[in-house]
Amino acid sequence: xxxxxxxxxxxxxxxxxxxxxxxxxxxxxxxxxxxxxxxxxxxxxxxxxxxxxxxxxxxxxxxxxxxxxxxxxxxxxxxxxxxxxxxxxxxxxxxxxxxxxxxxxxxxxxxxxxxxxxxxxxxxxxxxxxxxxxxxxxxxxxxxxxxxxxxxxxxxxxxxxxxxxxxxxx
Numbered sequence: 352x353x354x355x356x357x358x359x360x361x362x363x364x365x366x367x368x369x370x371x372x373x374x375x376x377x378x379x380x381x382x383x384x385x386x387x388x389x390x391x392x393x394x395x396x397x398x399x400x401x402x403x404x405x406x407x408x409x410x411x412x413x414x415x416x417x418x419x420x421x422x423x424x425x426x427x428x429x430x431x432x433x434x435x436x437x438x439x440x441x442x443x444x445x446x447x448x449x450x451x452x453x454x455x456x457x458x459x460x461x462x463x464x465x466x467x468x469x470x471x472x473x474x475x476x477x478x479x480x481x482x483x484x485x486x487x488x489x490x491x492x493x494x495x496x497x498x499x500x501x502x503x504x505x506x507x508x509x510x511x512x513x514x515x516x517x518x519x520x521x
Contacts, residue, residue, distance in 0.1 A: 402423050443476060465491065472510075
């Protein structure tokens, strides 16, 4: 199945000069969506993974079904104020400001191998922060998985210390 054909280009979104890669056509097709999740999960089926984590919100779209398919716990990495229990927190800079991710203090098993999943690898800022948060919480990053990668933004370079896998590259 050619998953690239399910990615729609949206010019000038979210601002002029940006060519946005819209994954909603893939999500709208159950066969394509299931195929993408199965391919991502298959890549990690024989690798040491104790849990799957994802930063909100679009990462959840792939991490949750992968966690079910691989029979692994799902660990949500959320924005501040969204988790009801005590948290570890990691603040990071973005192109235009800063952001923060949090995880429950008991979510990551000590030295557990955590696969971190997101929809798109662009500049790598959010994924880098997710990796640092997992490590701060006592886990080890088993890898970083993406539906698609925008190779021209060189996000993989920012994640050079981690194994990265993407199904689609633009």
